[in-house]
Amino acid sequence: MKKAVTLPRIRSRALRILLWAFLGGLAMVTIGAATLAAMFWIYGSDPNLPRLSNLKDYKPKQKTQILASDGKLVGELYVERRSYVPIDQIAPTIVNAVIDAEDADFRTHEGISIVGMARAFWVNLRSGRARQGGSTITQQVVKTFVLSPEKTIKRKIQELILARRLEQTLTKDEILTLYLNQIYFGHGRYGVEEAARFYFGKPASELNPGEAAMLAGLPQSPERLSPIKHPDAAKARQTYVLEQLVHRGHLPAAEAQKWIDRPIEIVRSPEPYLDVAPEFVDAVKRELEKRYGTEEAATLGLTVKTTLDVGLQKAARAALEKGLRELDGRQGYRGPIERLKPEKAVDRLKLLAKKLAAATPKPGETYEAVVTEVSDADKSLVVDLGGWRGGVLLEGPADERINPDGKKPTERFQAGDVVRVRPDASLPKPRAKVDGAVALELGPQAAMVVLDPTTRRVLAMVGGYDYELGGFNRALRAKRQPGSAFKPILYATALDTGQYTPASIVNDAPEVYDLWKPKNYERGAFLGPVRLRFALAHSINTVAIRVMHEVTPPRVVETAHALGIDEELPAELSLALGSGVVTPIEFINALASFPAGGKWAPPQIIQSIGGVPEPEAEARQALRPEIAFLTASMMRSVVEEGTATGAKKLGREIAGKTGTSNAAKDAWFVGFTPDLVAGVWVGFDDLRPLGRGEAGGKAAVPIFVEFMKTALKARSPKTFNPPPGVVTARIDKRSGLLAAPGEPESETMDEVFLDGTAPTQSAPSQGEVDPSTFVLEQMDDEQGATRAPPEQ
Secondary structure (H helix, E strand, O other): OHHHHHHHHHHHHHHHHHHHHHHHHHHHHHHHHHHHHHHHHHHHOOOOOOOOHHHHHOOOOEOEEEEOOOOOEEEEEOOOEEOOOOHHHOOHHHHHHHHHHHOOOOOOOOOOOHHHHHHHHHHHHHHOOOOOOOOOHHHHHHHHHOOOOOOOHHHHHHHHHHHHHHHHHOOHHHHHHHHHHHOEOOOOEEOHHHHHHHHHOOOHHHOOHHHHHHHHHOOOOOOOOOOOOOHHHHHHHHHHHHHHHHHOOOOOHHHHHHHHHOOOOOOOOOOOOOOOOHHHHHHHHHHHHHHHOHHHHOOEOOEEEEOOOHHHHHHHHHHHHHHHHHHHHHHOOOOOOEEOOHHHHHHHHHHHHHHOOOOOOOOOOOEEEEEEEEEOOOOEEEEEOOOOEEEEEOOOHHHHHHOOOOOOHHHHOOOOEEEEEEEOOOOOOOOOOOOEEEEEOOOOEEEEEEEOOOOOEEEEEEOOOOOOOOOOOHHHHOOEOOHHHHHHHHHHHHHHHOOOOOOOEEEEOOOOEOOEOOOOOOOOOOOEEEEHHHHHHOOOHHHHHHHHHHHOHHHHHHHHHHOOOOOOOOOOHHHHHOOOOEOHHHHHHHHOOOOOOOEEOOOEOEEEEOOEEOOOOOOEEOOOHHHHHHHHHHHHHHHHOOOOHHHHHHOOOOEEEEEEOHHHOEEEEEEEEOOEEEEEEEEOOOOOOOOOOOOHHHHHHHHHHHHHHHHHHHOOOOOOOOOOOEEEEEEEOOOOOEOOOOOOHHHEEEEEEEOOOOOOOEOOOHHHOOHHHHHHHHHOOHHHHHHOOOOO
16 A cells, blocks of 8 residues: 555656756756856947957968069068968869868858857767867957957857857858968968968969868868878878868769878978078068068068079079188188197186186177087087186087088097187077087188179179078178279279379389388389289289379279268278278179279169069269270289189189288179179188288189189170270380380280370380380299289
8 A cells, every 4th residue: 555655656756856857957048048148248249349340451461572583482571471362362172171171061150050069079079089170160260360369258259259240241252261361281381372382382273182181181280280290190181171072072082082092292392492592581671671660571471573593692602602611721710729738728718717807708709718528429519718618519500611521529629629619699508517608610701792783783692601591791781991902993093084094104112101101912022113904913002002192092082982882981092902991792883883884873682572673773974984994904904914813714704803901801802794793702700810821812712713613604705895985005015105016926915095095105126125124024024923912
């Protein structure tokens, strides 16, 4: 009986519990729904909720591309590496692949997809890992463009609200365009166009299904799915996307299987010329920042076409670096400057401690240091600057310069060696126990500029050995003395006065000017009366000073400024020997006026910005064409018989001038053919002498020659043609007068003159020579020319 009574009671109680549970759940759902609705209303009414109308005028941060003259990509400026493309320039396959991989219902939902979230949850549950995301493409656009990255309930609700609103503001294709141009694809690449070019070396419009599927799979986890870092994971993800394309009817199964069976083929060097001309990239960056501002210059998506010739740039850098390595070897800059015994090393460290006044060495300064430890294991040195210990890593391009044979550290250095070092905070410390990182001071630096004298387009520019972006570009910024390389400007001024011709006789003899007694490069080497052409060819200082005294320094300064040298120059006699300072590019460009018929124009590095050609600066006639030709003709003798005979081996008509500043702190050579100018400067940044026996002809000319071997291969030989107003006369080498009839060819030469300035008097015949002409006879003897003083 008890059972019959108890069972109905139990059932009744259970029903009541279920009823109350249902009612409670319903109440909770109602309250939850009401709460959620309230939250949606409150957050949706927030006056600070971002507006979506701005997305209609979407202006992404695009990279600025820097191109060589032939269109090769040589540099990029960017905050985010992105190239914007409209959706009609994106292959339909990748559009479908992205939708099928990220948001299969994109074309039909209104911003959010409950079905999509459920599907993603189920797919991820079955696979045991995240294969699909729950957010729609619209939600991802909202998250990327208008919301903060914080993960809160408020932000998530606002995301859903804004996703619905975005669908009412933009079309599906507009939303896709935003998404495909904004998302990150790994390796610093943003947007599908940049990703396509990086991974496959082609635009997004040319992607095949296999490539499209690989890219479409990346946004889920760009680093984990990178085909470069994790090829297996990338292949698995590509396979999944291809299967989705088949499932959604966007790709035939057989076509998908073809790409599933093929390996992913990545372009390993999609941008092979990006490091070829950092000097041009830096120069363009400075110009754009000047025009548009620092950040805008790197985000406007401009294309800048430069005047760079990639082949000539590579040849110039190779020649410059080879020449510096050879100079290192001649002067012993590859190893320690001194080797000390233990007791002497202790004394030297005490001396260094006194010199190191500050507790920490200053960046950019050069210091002597004593090697205390050498390690082959980590390729390093520990050096003592005088109570401050520095670590030196012996690897990388800089060390390759001074260690061309690849020797071990212990084969090159030992404790007690004295080396020169410079602090460099950008380098890692090789060991924890040192105070900071230092680098071995390399040998001299150099700069080179190559330009077209007619257009003044800079074809190549090297700012130093192993130059890197943001470095000190010596071609543009170094202010150095040109030495005797300045003499063509002096002699052009002299010719322009009408007082001098290339055949004018000037006495090479000692003379005192206000207690200053200038000397030739070789003490005591004076040749007596010499022709002006010969004086320039052999860079005779005393002759240059005499001419400067007659012409006057202010007039020469005026000529230099007309030729584009902006630096303030000393209006003194010493200017004849190049005592002022110039930058390599302005000086080389100034001398380019000689093969350009006396016309000067500023050097041009940029051809166009954003497809708009840069206005060409109007050339001005800085020198009369006749004077320019006469000066260039005299400069040809520098190569034919003077201080730059090393360039004769090129077998072309070449003119130029060497230069060596006081104490050989600077070595120059500026040379040219009728259609190509190349100038080289060599020197230490801290103004140390280059070393015993170094001069323009020894340190700079070989770099010029090495470069020209490559540069002239593609250029047909050209000659220097005289303009109207120039005449030629056969003269006697000894006197500069007209050659006497019957004189042997070895004693005469053709000389050029301004019309009306050629000599009218004939030289005495060979039999009439008197003792006063003996020096002149010896001057042009082949052995005598060899013994003539080198330039300074």
